[in-house]
Amino acid sequence: MNRKIELLAPGGDVDAIKAAILAGADAVYCGLDRFNARNRAANITFENLQGILRIAHKHNCEVFLTLNILILESEIPSLFALLNRLVNTSIDGVIVQDLGMFYLLNKYFKTLEVHASTQATTHNGGQVKFLGKLNANRVNLSRELSLDEIKYLSAIAHENNVLTEVFIHGSYCISFSGICYMSSAQNGKSGNRGRCSQPCRDRYETTAAGLDYPLNLKDNSAFFDLKDLYDAGVASLKIEGRIKEYEYVYTVVKTYKNQLLSLLGVNSHNSDNSALHKVFNRDFTNGFLKGKINRDMFIDDPMSYSTKRLAEENDYSSKDEMIAGQKELYQEKEDIRTFVKSEIDKLEIAKIPLSITVTGKSGFPMEISVKTPDTTFLILSEDDLVNVGTQDLNRRMVEKKLKAINETEYYIQHLDMDRLEGDVSVPYRELNAMRKEILFRLNNSKAPIEPIDVPVLKKGNVLKTKPSLSILISSINNTHLLHEKDTQVYFQLPEGMKHESARLIEVFKSNPQLIPWFPSVLIGEDYTAAVQFLQKVKPRLIVTNNTGIAWEAWQNEIPWIAGPFLNITNSFSLRALKENFKCSGAFISNELNQEQIRGIKCPEDFECYYSIFHPIVLMTSRQCLFQQVTGCEKNILDKTCIQKCVKSSSITNLKKDTFLIQKSKGNYHRVYGRSHYLNTEIMIDLPDFFSGFMIDLTDVKTETDFGMDKKQLIQHFKNLLNGIPDSENEVHELIHPTTNAQYKKGI
DSSP states (O other): OOSOOEEEEEESSHHHHHHHHHTTOSEEEEEBSSSSSOTTSOOBOHHHHHHHHHHHHHTTOEEEEEEOSOOOGGGHHHHHHHHHHHTTSOOOEEEEOOHHHHHHHHHHOTTSOEEEOGGGOBOSHHHHHHHHHTTEEEEEBOTTOOHHHHHHHHHHHHHTTOEEEEEEEEOOOSSOTTSOOHHHHHHSOOGGGTOOOOGGGSOBSOOTTSOSOTTOBOEEEOGGGHHHHHHTTOOEEEEOOTTSOHHHHHHHHHHHHHHHHHHTTSSOOOOOOHHHHHSSOSOEEOHHHHTOOBGGGBOSOOSOOHHHHHHHHHTOSSHHHHHHHHHHHHHHHHHHHHHHHHHHTTSOOSOEEEEEEEEEETTSEEEEEEEOSSOEEEEEEEEEOEEOOSSBOOHHHHHHHHGGGGGTTEEEEEEEEEEEESSEEOOHHHHHHHHHHHHHHHTTTOOOOOOOOOOOOOOOOOOOSOOEEEEEEOOGGGGGGGGSTTEEEEEEOOSOHHHHHHHHHHHHHHOTTOEEEEOSOOOTHHHHHHHHHHHHHOOSOEEESOHHHHHHHHHTTOOEEEOGGGOOOSHHHHHHHHHHHOOOEEEOOTTOOHHHHHTOOOOTTOEEEEEEEEEEEEEEESSOSHHHHTOOSOSBOOHHHHHHOOEEEEEEBTTOOEEEEEEOTTSOEEEEEEEEEEOOHHHHHSTTTOSEEEEEOSSOOOSOBOOSOHHHHHHHHHHHHTTOTTHHHHHHHHSBSEEOHHHHHOO
16 A cells, blocks of 8 residues: 555534544544534634644644535625635635535635535546536545445546545444435435534334434444545545544544554454444444345334344343443543543643734834744834834834734733833824734734625626426426427436436437436446436436536536536526536525525526425435335345336434335436425525526425316416416415425525
């Protein structure tokens, strides 16, 4: 193993970050109190960050800051304020999900290294290239991938000067990250905003398969797969756990560090992962990594498995013996906690104090002496001091001009102005220049970067015509709807494109008016088949929820629209799509409320769309959900499951919230809300914003009853668009039950 491979550790608070550093992490990722996807973690302050950077770099450990949430338009000024401060630190990189954030970093903050978050749902080669175009130096690959898939993507990444990063330990999500809306729809707490309430860990009414936690996966552990990941070309091995405490972080990082050192030949061969079982875990699986997606990846208990495993391993002969064993484990944990705490308390992150002395008299340059614990340096003014004029050189003025120093890893502990003789004055420009020189010297002779103003965007297009209506279908039996006047028809393509490609090519060649609608997830041969479909059909327009297909459309000069699952929430995301990939339009996220949408400014010659009626996709999973819900004769997913399986069922939590589970031919398993989303209010709230509205007529069965055929349904929505009196009431009377709770709550 000649190539360096990074061990990347979580840091949910200052103590956890210190623990990771002491345990030997090569890098730590952490979040501030805003703009990061772990709001439940304690996180750190910007003042903490300066000290953390100092001690981390002293221990040859890099620090990456998580800014990995969707950004709202109203937050852009605060984001700029943060980034303007961040560029003047020694931060090693930022982790990003939002396309608008990529755009802003690439255009205005080019000194910051950018990593793509797991929330970007990266699982095919086109997505890697798409993110590379947005200046991502590194991408975190989806957790559902196998070693072969990781190896293939790492090779593509390296060809495009991008590194790959893979989660090797910690909690698994049952859904593909970035396209899970279950917490958002149920509780108004969006996972894309770092507020996931983890409904997948909830207890549900006992299923037909006899289980109470049907969505609860075991934890991920690749402890015995590190050599394979190295050989696959992975650059960084990432440990999950920013809501875990410091002793957990220390134990896990130390264990993996020792394993890496054994692979490097520094330590003797190591096959002992017992320490991982003694801290919080839900038992372990490497099913995704091995390409063996099976029933054994689930566990019917979201609590820690450590004490249960202890009992299973020791097979205690009595209850007293079991209690004694548990006490021994608890004492071992407490001993580790005490030891780690004593060690991390030795690492000081407080700001470094400065003593500043101002000296001078009329007719001579002003001198500012700066003393740190390690050195002293002197700054001289270019102009001589003069007798007092309109700009009296006093303590208040000097403190005001030098206060920027307090935003660095230093702070002014003492300011001595007693050596100024008489009432003297100096131009403001002199003080500004001296302040910059002080910052330059304190920052290892690196000039501070001047702040960037928030860009002022022009108001978007004023619509001159009424919005158009589009419909989404998924069955060839519904292609007769192409004859509907003034209606665009999208056709939803399956995730399992490999086996459907030839048939679908014929369908689209026979119906050139059909517009392909690409799904969020396209992995391996299915992605290859989707690209071949695109090249053979050469459609006049596509809608895609997958950035890999967006890349291919751009490369092949095919006009494209960004679908609703690309999570567009701000004006700069729209500009990222238009300016980098010639995107012609985009669906705005259905997670937003009226006010959150209102601030978005659509670029010129660009169309904004909105889905007003659809089944609510809460999550998409590569795992089989029916093994846990209704039972299945197969223990493992094989090649025919995605292609052929068609099933449906439901689960109900203890609050009596019901969710529908459906598996359609050629697609992954999905969880849906119990009723369709219907939002007619947005047409009144934002009458001049959207160029078009979509209704989803795919064959997904929820509790929502249409009470009519699809042609009649389309006509009612046309009446609504045309402003026919009482048409809104008629739609709601005919279609029920429905919800638009997400539009009410926002994110």
